[in-house]
Amino acid sequence: MEATGPPAKMAERREELTPMLSQYFALTEEYDDALVLFQVGDFYELFCDAAEAAARICEITLTKREDSTGTYPMAGVPIDNAAPYVETLLDAGYRVAIADQVQDPEEASGLVDRAVTRVVTPGTVVEDELLGAGNTYVAGLIRGSGDGDTVGEAGAGERWAVAFVDVSTGEFRVTSGDVPTIQDELDRFAPAELVTAPGCDHGFDVEGMYTPFREAAFESAAARERLGGYVPAPDAVVETDAELRAAGGLLAYAEYTQGVDSGGLEYISRIARYDPREGMGLDATALRSLEVFENREGDDDHTLLGVLDETSCALGRRELTHWLRRPLLDRERIERRLDAVEELARRSLVREEARDLLKDVYDVERLVTRVSRGRANARDLRALKSTLDVVPELRETLADCESRPLRRRREALDELADVRGLVGRAITDDPPIEVTEGGVIREGFDDQLDDLRATEREGREWVADLEARERERTGIDSLKVGYNEVHGYYIEVTNPNLDRVPDDYTRRQTLKNSERFYTPDLKAREDEILGAAERADTREYQLFTEVRDDVAREAERVQAVAAVLAELDVLCTLAGVAVERDYVRPELGSGGVHVKAGRHPVVETTEETFVPNDADLRERPFAVITGPNMSGKSTYMRQVALIQVLAQVGSFVPADRARLPLVDRVFTRVGASDDIAGGASTFMREMTELTEILHNATEDSLVLLDEVGRGTSTADGRSIAWAVSEFLHDEVGATTLFATHYHELTRIAEGRPGIQNLHFTIAREGTDVTFLHTVVEGASEASYGVEVARLAGVPTSVIERSRHLLESGLPGEAGAHPDPAADRSNGHRDDADGARTATAAGSDSEPTPTAGDSGKPTDLEVALRELNIANMTPVEALTWLHERQRGLE
Structure with missing residues (x-):
């Protein structure tokens, strides 16, 4: 953030500054990390460098002020419309200190006293105009240092404490844990601002503003005293010294920004310590992948929250x-x-x-x-x-x-009958916005106020009747009685009738065509009316603040x-x-995920038709899912996870039936992204997320993996995917859905009864492919990437060339025919992965032996004879054929 204090040349001449500029720069030095909005009458003003910065950011007029100090830049915004400008400054990364006049200018003998009444920061806004419908959190973070604050060696086992407060609602929570746990909580709450002691090298990834705050506020004794101003027994709220310091330091910062003394935010009374392990783990990656709060376009339309x-x-x-x-x-x-x-x-x-x-x-x-x-x-x-x-x-x-x-x-x-009754008796049904100008307190609530109002009302009625009486007394039919704030009540007589003015009239004001007068009785009534009105307004405001304070208690x-x-x-x-x-109540129990006709809660609201699918992961909790792009693999995996999330929220779920276990965490490795600024490629980002899963998943976790290993060479990728699958199945035992185009990975199910193969079906007629979005057992026969490219609108010439290369092989491969006009019947066939297998025709290799070669039936012939076709479903027949086909590879 740019400097906001006085320019060096002015700082050197501080003794020459005018009193107002000296007051302004004293505040900028005290709040040197903020732009100071300095009240001057009805405007908040900024001067010098701060004025130039605000004018550029807020697109307001930059003017100049000239006094004995010289000429310097000045910019200002109206006080009654300051909120949008403050919001713009916050968005630009500034903190804003509001310096209000804290003294009535009429009572000031010289310079009006001003003081910073609050500091507006991204995490501590309370103004309705700056708040969204959701929570806005500021977090306080501190490293553990005492007994119970550390586990094992420093580093991965290092413990931290974090507190979160929403200053606009009073919600306050505190917890502690190791580095991954605290990072998860920061991701979950997404604080707009992170507050720590100066020099605290925390290393956590937070998008909000970082704010170092005075170290003394995070010391144990000060924190305990601060927390004691809000709860009777501070040590009963927190479990560790780090939690105490995080909570106390954050409370001190909240008080600082709101301009109150210690314990001055009484509405923050629900300070609660929580354990992150008491809830399902949904880190930022999982929330983003499942589109719980935000979709890929960055808004909350078509998200789980949007549906619910x-x-x-x-x-x-x-x-x-x-x-x-x-x-x-x-x-x-x-x-x-x-x-x-x-x-x-x-x-x-x-x-x-x-x-x-x-x-x-x-x-x-x-x-x-x-x-x-x-x-x-x-x-x-x-x-x-x-x-x-x-x-x-x-x-x-x-x-x-x-x-x-x-x-x-x-x-x-x-029912809070006492509070409702107090407000109902005290406050009028439709009060004005301003509370200092009357019309707020209901008649009958306070005898003193009623007497003052009666005096004012009777005086005004006397004045209202005065015009008729004076016309009759003077015989001047054009005589008028009026009032203005400068001269008070008056009797107005036009110039032609001035000779008929009574002797008890005293001239008050001369106009072009008339004169204004008052009488002793009118002056007395005026003093009575205005005095009663002023005292009534003062009494009203006093009563209002008493009622407000009673409600606050x-x-x-x-x-x-x-x-x-x-x-x-x-x-x-x-x-x-x-x-x-049409959601159903889920059954909770052990035995694994079992969903009948499950649906994706978001996608089903955006599609005219949606194909429900079962998910049976009870006996075989690891599913390798194959099928073409666009067939529904990712939707299927996400819908299983979202059904699990909804069930543990306590919601019914989109399915015909669902029996579900309790899942401790949902991990996702879905989609491709990179971190260029951080020096991480897509593949590196994928491996980092995968590392998090492999280190932290348990047998009670749900893991979604989509195309793991696709960011590197085919050989490397397949090896990584296979090894990851083995580890999750053999070592971790997590419920896992693994979508892949590595069809070789389907063979991992052999010899592992806990792994099943699933694939999405298609209907194919010639080169036309229709995605049926139905999941069935077994492996997919192909990826149909060329057909997907055709559906996406890739030029026909590219599609035809792709088909030729798929059939004949890439240039440079053994037996490949790069010429599109070459004979495509080259004696090769494509398996599900596009890999070519040599056949007898047109091959230099020896043909596969048959029964005629050895005189004995082959295994395939034996299996065919034993096959009970009459009792097989079409899907079972296709699966059997696919397995035999793989055996020929």
Whole structure:
């Protein structure tokens, strides 16, 4: 980030700066890692280098200011529309310090006092205009250093602690683990900002902004004291000293950015320690490959979240994201969720009534944050009441629910009658946005305010009647009574009638065609009215802040209700999706994956027709999958994984039937990508991801491999694919789906009862190929790459030449005929991999012996005689022939 302090030539002349510039540059030195937006009246101003940077980035006008110091650049943005400019600066990699006037200019004897009231960073935004619907996290990271913080030698066994907070909602979590575990958590939460102690060489891969923060905040004693301002027993929340330091240091940073003192973010009361091992492992690679939150185009359309997200409120959407980010491993918890989804799916009336009520729920988590920080206006309090008014109706809707999880959630719904009653009695139904100009507090709530309003109202009524009385008294029919903010109340008389003005009129203002007057009684009423109005506005604001503070004291209760509303929204959503898309309840048990007529939850919504497929991995948990490109191999593998993820989330699944085990992690090595900036080729990236799988997969993991080994030579690739398969089957025992074009790999099933071959069928007529997208047992007969190229629109001449080369061999190969016009009946045939096998005709090698050569029947002839054709299905016959064909190679 560019320097934002004073230019060197001005810094050398600090004693010559004007008081305002001196104040500005003092703040830029204190917040030297941020651009300071300095309030001057109705604008936030920047000066010198900071002004030039902001003008260029935000595309605002760069002006000049001239004073005794000289002439220097200046740029500014209006305070009431600062949010989009702040967002632009954040996107450009800047932090922004907001320096507000903290003193009433009318009370200042000289320079108005200014102070940085908060620092806006990518991970600590709280403004609605800068927040999306999902969570925005800032993470605090620290290396373990004490007992229980390290395991074994430093390096791979080194332990770290990380804490995550969403300042806009108050969510706070902390955990610890080794390097791979912490990297997984950083990938899972994707913090917009990572905070560590200065000089901490963490080496973790995080896309968000990196922020070093004062080292003292991460020291044990300071962290314990800081955490103690939020929870009664800090050591009961965390398990290690590193967790204590990560949580305490992050809280200190959150306070720093929000401009509050220690313990000043009271709404952050749900500080929870969690164990990453309690949930299914879905790292960034798996989330990306399975397109859980983001598809290949980089948006959330046509993703698992996009299919499921029929939530009614923002609370539900964030909770659904949490559930998808961390599916459960506890079978009892999963079954409880499934019980609730099943009842809501069955009872459509209850489900739809609940969803309709939840549509009236505001984003309570963020509302209570604003309330607790003293930034909520009267409309925020009314929105909070509107949400809480839903609770009694929701409890009534769920009154006769049978499943235990729904009954428990109903009981947990605190109606908060005291909070609802307070806001209802205090705040008007349609209050103004501004809370300092009256119209906020309901009549009858406060006697003192009612008396002031009565005085003001009576005075205005007296003034309203004054015009008629004075016209009758003076006989001036054109006489008018009015008011303006400069001169107050007045009686206006036109020039032709000035000779009829009574003696008790005192001139207040002279206009071109008239004069304005006041009388002693009017002046007294004016003082009474304006005095009462001012005191009423002051009293209203005082009452409003008292009500807001009273509500803030119940923040934890409100947050608890918000958590239940979020869960109910997700359960209703999952039930609705299950009904609309014909999902079924999965059975959880041991014995491996068994899915009947499974479907890909996303692809089926984008295709007019979708072919369901079975997946039976119970006895043979390793499947080698072959078939042409575009036949459905990748879709099939992903659908198995997504069905597993949905089941452990607690959702019904797209299938006719599904019996599934509990999977500890889903690993994926799917698709090609490289990291040019990092110096990693596609193949190197593939091997790195493969290394992660081979080191960390267990017998309870689900592994998806797609075309492993294709980034290098054929011989190397086949060898790697074979060795990887052996290792996963023989050593790890993980449930594995391996899609490949290495047809030789299908032979690995020989002698390994735990491996099966699957392939996708096609229908072929001449050179036309139709993909049937149906998976069956056995290996594919060919890859049909040339046909796929034809379907993709490759020029006909290229297709024909490809077919010729496929049949005759590449130039330079033994027996190849490079001339397209050469005889293509060259005595060679192509096996499934395009490799050529010599036959008797046109070959220099000896022909394969037959029964006539030795006088004995060949093995093939014996097998043919023993074949029971009458009891074979077509698929079994094809599989038998394919196996015999491979035996001739």
